Amino acid sequence: MPKTVTAPIKPLELLRRSIDSNIMVEVRGNRLYSGVLEGYDVYMNLVIRNAGETINEKNSGVFQRLLVRGDNVIFVAPSIGGGE
Amino acid sequence: MPKTVTAPIKPLELLRRSIDSNIMVEVRGNRLYSGVLEGYDVYMNLVIRNAGETINEKNSGVFQRLLVRGDNVIFVAPSIGGGE
Amino acid sequence: MPKTVTAPIKPLELLRRSIDSNIMVEVRGNRLYSGVLEGYDVYMNLVIRNAGETINEKNSGVFQRLLVRGDNVIFVAPSIGGGE
Amino acid sequence: MPKTVTAPIKPLELLRRSIDSNIMVEVRGNRLYSGVLEGYDVYMNLVIRNAGETINEKNSGVFQRLLVRGDNVIFVAPSIGGGE
Amino acid sequence: MPKTVTAPIKPLELLRRSIDSNIMVEVRGNRLYSGVLEGYDVYMNLVIRNAGETINEKNSGVFQRLLVRGDNVIFVAPSIGGGE
Amino acid sequence: MPKTVTAPIKPLELLRRSIDSNIMVEVRGNRLYSGVLEGYDVYMNLVIRNAGETINEKNSGVFQRLLVRGDNVIFVAPSIGGGE
Amino acid sequence: MPKTVTAPIKPLELLRRSIDSNIMVEVRGNRLYSGVLEGYDVYMNLVIRNAGETINEKNSGVFQRLLVRGDNVIFVAPSIGGGE
Numbered sequence: 001m002p003k004t005v006t007a008p009i010k011p012l013e014l015l016r017r018s019i020d021s022n023i024m025v026e027v028r029g030n031r032l033y034s035g036v037l038e039g040y041d042v043y044m045n046l047v048i049r050n051a052g053e054t055i056n057e058k059n060s061g062v063f064q065r066l067l068v069r070g071d072n073v074i075f076v077a078p079s080i081g082g083g084e
Numbered sequence: 085m086p087k088t089v090t091a092p093i094k095p096l097e098l099l100r101r102s103i104d105s106n107i108m109v110e111v112r113g114n115r116l117y118s119g120v121l122e123g124y125d126v127y128m129n130l131v132i133r134n135a136g137e138t139i140n141e142k143n144s145g146v147f148q149r150l151l152v153r154g155d156n157v158i159f160v161a162p163s164i165g166g167g168e
Numbered sequence: 169m170p171k172t173v174t175a176p177i178k179p180l181e182l183l184r185r186s187i188d189s190n191i192m193v194e195v196r197g198n199r200l201y202s203g204v205l206e207g208y209d210v211y212m213n214l215v216i217r218n219a220g221e222t223i224n225e226k227n228s229g230v231f232q233r234l235l236v237r238g239d240n241v242i243f244v245a246p247s248i249g250g251g252e
Numbered sequence: 253m254p255k256t257v258t259a260p261i262k263p264l265e266l267l268r269r270s271i272d273s274n275i276m277v278e279v280r281g282n283r284l285y286s287g288v289l290e291g292y293d294v295y296m297n298l299v300i301r302n303a304g305e306t307i308n309e310k311n312s313g314v315f316q317r318l319l320v321r322g323d324n325v326i327f328v329a330p331s332i333g334g335g336e
Numbered sequence: 337m338p339k340t341v342t343a344p345i346k347p348l349e350l351l352r353r354s355i356d357s358n359i360m361v362e363v364r365g366n367r368l369y370s371g372v373l374e375g376y377d378v379y380m381n382l383v384i385r386n387a388g389e390t391i392n393e394k395n396s397g398v399f400q401r402l403l404v405r406g407d408n409v410i411f412v413a414p415s416i417g418g419g420e
Numbered sequence: 421m422p423k424t425v426t427a428p429i430k431p432l433e434l435l436r437r438s439i440d441s442n443i444m445v446e447v448r449g450n451r452l453y454s455g456v457l458e459g460y461d462v463y464m465n466l467v468i469r470n471a472g473e474t475i476n477e478k479n480s481g482v483f484q485r486l487l488v489r490g491d492n493v494i495f496v497a498p499s500i501g502g503g504e
Numbered sequence: 505m506p507k508t509v510t511a512p513i514k515p516l517e518l519l520r521r522s523i524d525s526n527i528m529v530e531v532r533g534n535r536l537y538s539g540v541l542e543g544y545d546v547y548m549n550l551v552i553r554n555a556g557e558t559i560n561e562k563n564s565g566v567f568q569r570l571l572v573r574g575d576n577v578i579f580v581a582p583s584i585g586g587g588e
Contacts, residue, residue, distance in 0.1 A: 008271050009290045011297035014319050019092050027158065028281075029112075038093045044297075044321060045095035045128075067098050067160040069128060074279065076319040103176050111242065113196075122177045129179035129212075151179050151244040153212060187344050195410065197364075206345045213347035213380075235350050235412040237380060260439050261458045263465035266487050280449075296465075296489060326447065328487040355512050363578065365532075374513045381515035381548075403518050403580040405548060428523050429542045431549035434571050448533075464549075464573060494531065496571040 015040045015076065022079035023048070028072045030056045034079075035066070044070030099124045099160065106163035107132070112156045114140045118163075119150070128154030183208045183244065190247035191216070196240045198224045202247075203234070212238030267292045267328065274331035275300070280324045282308045286331075287318070296322030351376045351412065358415035359384070364408045366392045370415075371402070380406030435460045435496065442499035443468070448492045450476045454499075455486070464490030519544045519580065526583035527552070532576045534560045538583075539570070548574030 009017075015037070024034045025046060035051035051066040052059065093101075099121070108118045109130060119135035135150040136143065177185075183205070192202045193214060203219035219234040220227065261269075267289070276286045277298060287303035303318040304311065345353075351373070360370045361382060371387035387402040388395065429437075435457070444454045445466060455471035471486040472479065513521075519541070528538040529550060539555035555570040556563065 008292075009299045011291060011293050011295075011299055011319050013291070014299050014317065029158070031158070033159075039095060039097070040092075041095050043095075047093045047095055047098050063161045065098065065162055067095050069154070069157045069159065070321070071155075071323075072158055073321045074281070074283070074324055075285075075321065077315045078317055113242070115242070117243075123179060123181070124176075125179050127179075131177045131179055131182050147245045149182065149246055151182050153238070153241045153243065155239075156242055197410070199410070201411075207347060207349070208344075209347050211347075215345045215347055215350050231413045233350070233414055235347050237406070237409045237411065239407075240410055260460075261467045263459060263461050263463075263467055263487050265459070266467050266485065322489070323491070325489045326449070326451070326492055327453075327489065329483045330485055365578070367578070369579075375515060375517070376512075377515050379515075383513045383515055383518050399581045401518070401582055403515050405574070405577045405579065407575070408578055428544075429551045431543060431545050431547075431551055431571050433543070434551050434569065490573070491575075493573045494533070494535070494576055495537075495573065497567045498569055 012040075012042065014078070015044075015046075018076075018078045024077045024079065025068055026074040026077075027068060028074060031072075033066060033068060035063075038065070041070075044073050044076075046070065046073070046076070096124075096126065098162070099128075099130075102160075102162045108161045108163065109152055110158040110161075111152060112158060115156075117150060117152060119147075122149070125154075128157050128160075130154065130157070130160070180208070180210065182246070183212075183214075186244075186246045192245045192247065193236055194242040194245075195236060196242060199240075201234060201236060203231075206233070209238075212241050212244075214238065214241070214244070264292075264294065266330070267296075267298075270328075270330045276329045276331065277320055278326040278329075279320060280326060283324075285318060285320060287315075290317070293322075296325050296328075298322065298325070298328070348376075348378065350414070351380075351382075354412075354414045360413045360415065361404055362410040362413075363404060364410060367408075369402060369404060371399075374401070377406075380409050380412075382406065382409070382412070432460075432462065434498070435464075435466075438496075438498045444497045444499065445488055446494040446497075447488060448494060451492075453486060453488060455483075458485070461490075464493050464496075466490065466493070466496070516544075516546065518582070519548075519550075522580075522582045528581045528583065529572055530578040530581075531572060532578060535576075537570060537572060539567075542569070545574075548577050548580075550574065550577070550580070 018037045021037060023037045026032055032054040033048055033051045035048040038049050039047040046068045048066045051063045053061045102121045105121060107121045110116055116138040117132055117135045119132040122133050123131040130152045132150045135147045137145045186205045189205060191205045194200055200222040201216055201219045203216040206217050207215040214236045216234045219231045221229045270289045273289060275289045278284055284306040285300055285303050287300040290301050291299040298320045300318045303315045305313045354373045357373060359373045362368055368390040369384055369387050371384040374385050375383040382404045384402045387399045389397045438457045441457060443457045446452055452474040453468055453471045455468040458469050459467040466488045468486045471483045473481045522541045525541060527541045530536055536558040537552055537555045539552040542553050543551040550572045552570045555567045557565045
């Protein structure tokens with residue numbers, strides 16, 4: 001039985017697949033944003049809808065829409081079931 | 085009934101739509117600026133009118149007009165009802 | 169009565185308009201410089217005349233002329249009445 | 253008996269060979285991610301599957317899929333037996 | 337009587353005019369260098385002759401010649417009477 | 421008797437000569453890696469075989485193979501006898 | 505009697521003239537390296553022979569040959585009599 005082969009996923013391809021899905025974004029300075037990915041560009045700037053903000057593990061607000069600058073991003077995690 | 089499909093929004097497109105609307109800009113060093121977006125460029129440098137400044141959660145002044153350098157921006161949030 | 173429409177102002181355009189006017193420049197490390205803008209380039213390097221320096225909110229000197237490197241700039245604010 | 257000569261391995265070539273293998277990624281801020289490498293790009297942005305996160309040597313979660321931004325990467329280590 | 341109009345001075349032009357004159361250079365990490373500007377390039381790397389070094393406001397040495405890397409420069413100030 | 425003249429060695433040339441030799445790499449954050457250089461690129465990303473890791477002067481592990489990102493490198497030292 | 509006019513010295517030109525001479529290199533993190541400059545490139549990466557290392561003003565070792573990454577360089581000083 002042949003081994004399942006999966007095609008590699010380019011980082012920006014993962015973002016493309018995550019459009020309209022929930023993501024979690026870790027940003028320098030202990031900031032976490034979670035919401036629906038609405039858009040991105042090659043600099044990993046992200047547009048997030050209904051973005052909940054967590055600073056130092058405390059909820060600190062919700063934004064209808066947020067543009068997070070890619071420079072400060074540590075990671076982007078599609079939510080479970082998302083990004084496919 | 086078909087699922088509503090929304091076109092993705094590129095980060096700079098969100099800025100373009102936010103011209104003449106209120107935005108909030110978080111900048112490194114616990115700085116927050118809010119006012120009316122007057123202009124921007126691809127480096128995310130921003131021109132803000134009637135810009136209120138908050139440092140470490142204290143109001144620290146109002147500027148008739150401010151050019152915020154994109155390098156230090158963490159996020160830009162259009163105010164509720166703005167950015168559409 | 170139609171709403172007044174204003175053309176967007178590109179960040180470098182704001183600098184161009186501020187030539188020969190007073191500006192205030194916030195620089196990383198709690199440094200503030202105020203004086204007359206004499207020149208700039210696309211990197212936001214600035215030439216300032218009669219530049220007063222404030223470090224940690226204390227006056228620390230005046231320079232006949234100063235070249236501030238754009239890399240460290242946080243914001244540039246035209247003085248009230250300036251930049252128009 | 254001739255000395256064994258090995259061809260040099262370019263850094264991105266090591267990533268290419270590590271696709272579908274386990275890797276460990278050290279990221280600034282005492283963050284460690286380990287999982288299966290699914291993709292990468294020339295900026296060393298990485299897509300990792302089943303990514304366990306360790307912060308300050310404590311397990312802090314598992315992500316089904318993670319996009320780690322290359323800017324913050326300190327090193328990538330293919331797991332023993334991997335990367336070949 | 338017409339207002340005196342002065343042409344704007346590009347930042348690199350100020351450096352060009354300061355060749356063979358005294359300058360003061362503030363560098364990140366509370367470092368100050370003063371001496372005669374001998375050369376520069378577009379990255380604002382500077383060659384300074386008879387460069388006195390001040391760290392945390394204490395004299396810490398004199399260098400016959402110094403190449404200061406532009407990346408760390410905060411400002412360059414031509415000495416009074418210099419840079420014209 | 422003429423003075424021995426040596427040709428200058430470009431930095432990347434030193435890396436090329438160090439392939440298959442032992443090197444020591446100092447990385448920001450008090451990290452030291454030593455092992456056999458297997459590859460490099462123009463960004464000074466390095467592939468190291470049998471890489472011993474020292475953090476704050478304590479041994480903290482050995483990696484069969486390590487890709488160190490060039491951005492964080494402070495210096496690379498070929499071991500004595502190496503790099504020639 | 506005419507004033508002596510000296511041609512400006514470009515920063516990289518100073519490095520070129522310093523080949524085979526002693527230099528001192530200050531690097532971020534209170535690191536100082538001194539030895540004979542063997543090579544350099546446009547990024548100010550430096551190859552130094554017989555490089556003595558001083559950290560926080562304590563001697564901490566000598567390297568037969570060292571490649572110092574330009575990114576972290578604060579200044580390069582040709583030793584007295586050198587660089588000419």
